[in-house]
Amino acid sequence: MARRPESGKTKDINKTKLDDAARAGWLYYVAGNTQDEIASKLGVSRQTAQRLVSLAVSEKLVKVRLDHPIAQCMDYAARLQAAYGLDEVEVVPSDPGHPDTTLGIAEAVAARIEKILSASDPVTMGIGTGRTLKAAVEQLSFIDCPHHFIVSLAGNIAPDGSAAFYNVVFNLANKVSAPSFPMPLPVIAASAGERALLHEQAGIGRTLALAQKVQIAIVGVGDLGPSAPLYEDGFVTLDELKALQNVGAVGEILGWTFDAEGRVIEGMINERVASARLPDRDNALVIAAAKGGNKVEAIRAALRRRLVNGLITDEDTARALLG
Amino acid sequence: MARRPESGKTKDINKTKLDDAARAGWLYYVAGNTQDEIASKLGVSRQTAQRLVSLAVSEKLVKVRLDHPIAQCMDYAARLQAAYGLDEVEVVPSDPGHPDTTLGIAEAVAARIEKILSASDPVTMGIGTGRTLKAAVEQLSFIDCPHHFIVSLAGNIAPDGSAAFYNVVFNLANKVSAPSFPMPLPVIAASAGERALLHEQAGIGRTLALAQKVQIAIVGVGDLGPSAPLYEDGFVTLDELKALQNVGAVGEILGWTFDAEGRVIEGMINERVASARLPDRDNALVIAAAKGGNKVEAIRAALRRRLVNGLITDEDTARALLG
DNA sequence: TTGAATATTGAGTAATTGCCCACGCGTATA
DNA sequence: TATACGCGTGGGCAATTACTCAATATTCAA
Numbered sequence: 001m002a003r004r005p006e007s008g009k010t011k012d013i014n015k016t017k018l019d020d021a022a023r024a025g026w027l028y029y030v031a032g033n034t035q036d037e038i039a040s041k042l043g044v045s046r047q048t049a050q051r052l053v054s055l056a057v058s059e060k061l062v063k064v065r066l067d068h069p070i071a072q073c074m075d076y077a078a079r080l081q082a083a084y085g086l087d088e089v090e091v092v093p094s095d096p097g098h099p100d101t102t103l104g105i106a107e108a109v110a111a112r113i114e115k116i117l118s119a120s121d122p123v124t125m126g127i128g129t130g131r132t133l134k135a136a137v138e139q140l141s142f143i144d145c146p147h148h149f150i151v152s153l154a155g156n157i158a159p160d161g162s163a164a165f166y167n168v169v170f171n172l173a174n175k176v177s178a179p180s181f182p183m184p185l186p187v188i189a190a191s192a193g194e195r196a197l198l199h200e201q202a203g204i205g206r207t208l209a210l211a212q213k214v215q216i217a218i219v220g221v222g223d224l225g226p227s228a229p230l231y232e233d234g235f236v237t238l239d240e241l242k243a244l245q246n247v248g249a250v251g252e253i254l255g256w257t258f259d260a261e262g263r264v265i266e267g268m269i270n271e272r273v274a275s276a277r278l279p280d281r282d283n284a285l286v287i288a289a290a291k292g293g294n295k296v297e298a299i300r301a302a303l304r305r306r307l308v309n310g311l312i313t314d315e316d317t318a319r320a321l322l323g
Numbered sequence: 324m325a326r327r328p329e330s331g332k333t334k335d336i337n338k339t340k341l342d343d344a345a346r347a348g349w350l351y352y353v354a355g356n357t358q359d360e361i362a363s364k365l366g367v368s369r370q371t372a373q374r375l376v377s378l379a380v381s382e383k384l385v386k387v388r389l390d391h392p393i394a395q396c397m398d399y400a401a402r403l404q405a406a407y408g409l410d411e412v413e414v415v416p417s418d419p420g421h422p423d424t425t426l427g428i429a430e431a432v433a434a435r436i437e438k439i440l441s442a443s444d445p446v447t448m449g450i451g452t453g454r455t456l457k458a459a460v461e462q463l464s465f466i467d468c469p470h471h472f473i474v475s476l477a478g479n480i481a482p483d484g485s486a487a488f489y490n491v492v493f494n495l496a497n498k499v500s501a502p503s504f505p506m507p508l509p510v511i512a513a514s515a516g517e518r519a520l521l522h523e524q525a526g527i528g529r530t531l532a533l534a535q536k537v538q539i540a541i542v543g544v545g546d547l548g549p550s551a552p553l554y555e556d557g558f559v560t561l562d563e564l565k566a567l568q569n570v571g572a573v574g575e576i577l578g579w580t581f582d583a584e585g586r587v588i589e590g591m592i593n594e595r596v597a598s599a600r601l602p603d604r605d606n607a608l609v610i611a612a613a614k615g616g617n618k619v620e621a622i623r624a625a626l627r628r629r630l631v632n633g634l635i636t637d638e639d640t641a642r643a644l645l646g
Numbered sequence: 647t648t649g650a651a652t653a654t655t656g657a658g659t660a661a662t663t664g665c666c667c668a669c670g671c672g673t674a675t676a
Numbered sequence: 677t678a679t680a681c682g683c684g685t686g687g688g689c690a691a692t693t694a695c696t697c698a699a700t701a702t703t704c705a706a
Binding site: 034036047050053 | 661662664
């Protein structure tokens with residue numbers, strides 16, 4: 001059986017090259033050299049130096065963080081926290097017109113995760129799936145924290161049987177040396193019966209049990225509009241999506257769909273959602289990470305009913321949630 | 324009443340400005356906008372946008388991190404360079420638990436030598452002896468550079484009369500087609516008188532004279548602990564080693580022993596060391612190549628007194644030198 | 647209110663960077 | 677062995693960014 005060739009790039013970047021890239025990136029961003037200076041220090045041409053710097057960026061070796069309380073963001077955060085009785089809110093700046101749906105959120109989530117994992121006392125951290133969290137994990141730096149536990153709260157098998165593209169826990173485990181518990185399940189099982197069967201598996205049971213003990217969880221929020229992630233990724237059919245919309249579902253967290261009041265939809269695909277239940281918000285901090293106009297309704301619903309008690313979003317979304 | 328002339332500038336940066344700077348910095352570094360785009364988004368001129376970004380940097384609102392082992396090395400290198408006023412420092416990654424005492428260093432030294440020899444202007448390069456340099460030369464590729472001169476700074480005859488195992492210049496000459504000047508002497512002569520006699524030989528005199536003119540030298544550093552290379556290789560007896568230890572000698576370069584302050588020991592075996600003197604650090608670059616816990620004290624001593632003005636070492640050793 | 651000192655701004659310009667393209671070296675293939 | 681292919685490289689140029697300078701705005705004290 002032929003392995004599918006690595007998506008897209010054929011170039012195998014060997015270690016030496018990445019080393020040089022890191023070196024160039026350091027000289028450029030940390031030491032403030034010009035690319036000409038880097039070139040002479042590394043003994044390469046300026047163009048090559050430029051490529052190395054660029055490689056360091058594209059390989060995500062350089063991480064830029066900006067920790068400054070921007071008054072506007074702080075204001076939104078405080079008002080959101082008050083309005084919805086949240087335990088924790090972070091609002092990052094918006095870049096009007098930028099197409100990236102995770103820009104800023106991913107960095108903030110990464111910083112939050114690093115903060116969680118830097119605790120000296122053991123923590124059990126739950127994590128969902130989705131584009132936002134995947135992007136966040138890419139921003140993470142390597143952390144050694146074997147005393148923590150990381151548990152996936154949602155299945156991560158795509159409908160075609162492959163590990164889903166958004167297998168966040170797997171990517172996380174590559175960055176963080178902590179015991180991690182993936183959930184090798186589809187997000188939505190074929191039937192309620194199949195879900196029961198799957199959940200009885202030994203490995204899954206352990207993960208699910210651990211999922212109920214998480215102290216901090218970070219989850220994405222999916223909308224149920226025409227380009228709902230559940231639909232786009234093939235977890236539900238178009239008919240199922242329309243049916244959900246018809247009963248008033250506006251969003252989902254970990255696959256659990258809910259209406260505009262944040263009430264979890266009875267029956268329908270929720271009978272087949274294989275994910276763990278949302279951790280208890282009285283004992284755990286459940287942070288939703290999401291932004292974007294199409295998600296506003298879903299986020300608002302989740303906040304209203306306190307499906308989550310923490311939020312990381314951007315200015316535009318914050319404004320919409322408050323308006 | 325004159326206002327105290329603020330050293331630099333009297334910048335009174337109010338909060339709004341820092342906010343804008345943070346926002347500009349965010350849009351620039353995180354969102355990847357150009358300064359033109361930032362200008363239009365923030366409603367200011369391009370120059371102002373540039374100033375805001377620059378302010379965000381100078382106020383350290385943006386924090387750049389590099390996630391790569393190399394980054395740590397670069398950091399150590401910069402700190403060592405500052406701490407000891409060195410002209411050149413390279414720190415290579417450590418491989419914890421690896422027994423090889425030259426791993427990484429040898430490769431780095433080889434690369435440095437190749438860089439020296441790739442210069443188009445003629446260079447006189449000095450070289451010491453020892454395991455580290457021997458391993459480095461083994462890493463060298465063949466180079467044709469007849470316009471350079473290579474001169475041995477230390478004797479390379481073993482106590483038993485054979486060419487010492489670490490006859491670096493000999494091995495170097497096999498790789499590099501440049502005029503080379505070995506020093507067919509023991510590292511330590513039998514007596515001060517014998518040293519004088521040996522140094523009067525025509526061939527030796529020429530090599531010694533050339534040794535004083537080297538522009539770049541690479542030397543090893545030996546410790547004087549129980550397994551001091553000078554003792555293990557039979558250049559000094561156990562009694563002589565103990566005597567050296569008793570007067571506080573902690574290391575040696577080219578056979579010249581020195582104490583923890585880097586002061587060259589008076590008398591004792593230094594009266595019989597047949598090596599060239601260390602090149603003048605005001606006019607030449609003298610790079611020490613060494614790593615390992617047992618050498619830390621020796622290296623630190625050499626750096627303190629500026630016996631060398633360049634260093635190639637590894638992370639662990641760098642950390643120890645800084646700690 | 648005025649004047650002086652200081653800060654801020656925009657224009658112009660130099661420096662730096664990003665990117666495209668053609669070349670050359672090495673490797674795989676017929 | 678000859679040929680094609682791919683990858684990396686450096687040249688050149690356009691875009692972007694950094695800096696200098698003079699003009700303008702602002703602040704503070706008399």
